[in-house]
Amino acid sequence: MAFDQGTRNRLQRLVGDCRRLLVDEFSLQLQQTYGLDPKAGEITPLDRLAHLSDRDRHTAQLLRETLAHYRGAQADNAEQRKLGIERIVREQAFTVLNRLAALLMMEARGLLLPTLSQGQQSQAFELYRRVAGTALGETGDTYRVFLFSLFDEFAQELPALFDRYAPQGRLFPRESALMQVLDQLNHHEVQPLWAEDETLGWIYQYFNSAEERKAMRKASQAPRNSRELxxxxxFFTPRYVVEFLVDNTLGRLWFDWTGGQTSLRDRCQYLLVKPDEQPEPAPHLR
Known part of the structure; x- marks a missing residue:
């Protein structure tokens, strides 16, 4: 499937919708569960969060340490705390979206039984639930544990993406929000994209909206901080651009060194070679 403008526009809309759902969900979690208010920049002392389990209490502490790290030498005021909490929410949303996208791409390549593509009716989860029964709670709770077990398995090879204990990947959407995100990811217009190698790259580019980028450039010609930079x-570099650069650098060096006696003339579709070009073989490959 070609990534024409219409396809990219649809994917951009998907990423924007998923980002909004995840940002809203994690903003609520921070406020209602972990005592971090995104709107007011207020932080509830940990000793007042008596409702937390040991795991959630550890997460709450980690979130506070992350917020302090992001603030750095900046003044400890409400505005700086709001900016830090906003960054936490954004990074958690980015991590979760990429995790779910990665699982769908594995499904599309036959590396993983259907896990997300039919939600809680997915084949892999049905098999898992037969074994787990009701031991893990209701269906939503069991599905959550099922996904966590997959994350932990894949974290052995891809910890940067799947490590649930990393500061940027600590949160996960609750059942209602998760189902809304999966509805977006499994839309019939989007499903064919999970088989395409470039999909993750475009998700990377579209997570930050064009409107946000335009607003930054309008406010200042030069980046004012690391986030703006x-x-x-x-921006994602499409495959054809990479192929053009490789074909006309490494490919061209090899073409010249062999005096044109190479199959690259036919195999490299972007190699700029005249039909009758026959260079003298180069003494050195450089």
Whole structure:
């Protein structure tokens, strides 16, 4: 499936919708569960969060340490705390979206039984539930544990993406929000994209909206902080651009060294070679 403008627009809309759902969900979690208010920048002392389990209490402590790290030498005021909490929410949302996208791409390549593509009716989860029964709680709770077990398995090879204990991957959407996100990811217009290698790259580019990028450039010609620097330059390089660069650098070096006696003339579709070009073999490959 070609990533034409219409396809990219649809994927951009998907990423924006999923980001909003996840940002809203994690903002609520921080406020209602972990005592971090995204709107007011207020932090509830841990000793007042008596409702937390040991795991959630550890997460709450980690979130506070992350917030302090992001603030750094900045003044400890409500505005700086709001900016830090906003960053936490954004990074958690980015991690979860990429995890779910990665699982769907594994499904599309036959590396994983259906896990997300039919939600809680997915084949892999049905098999898991037969074994687990009711030991893990209701269906939503069991599905959550099932996904966590997959994350832990894949974290052995891809910890940067799947490590549930990493500071940027600590949160996970509750059942209602998760189902809404999966509805978006499994839309019939989007499903064919999970078989395409470039999908993750476009998700990377579209997570930060074009409107946000335009607003930054309008406010200042030069980036004012590290986030602006990242957002302004967060662009995905499509495959054809990479192939063009490789074909006309490494490919061209090899073509010249062999005096044109190479199959690269036919195999490299972007190699710029005249039909009758026959260079003298180069003495050195450089």
């Amino acid at each position: 990242a957002v302004r330059n967060q």
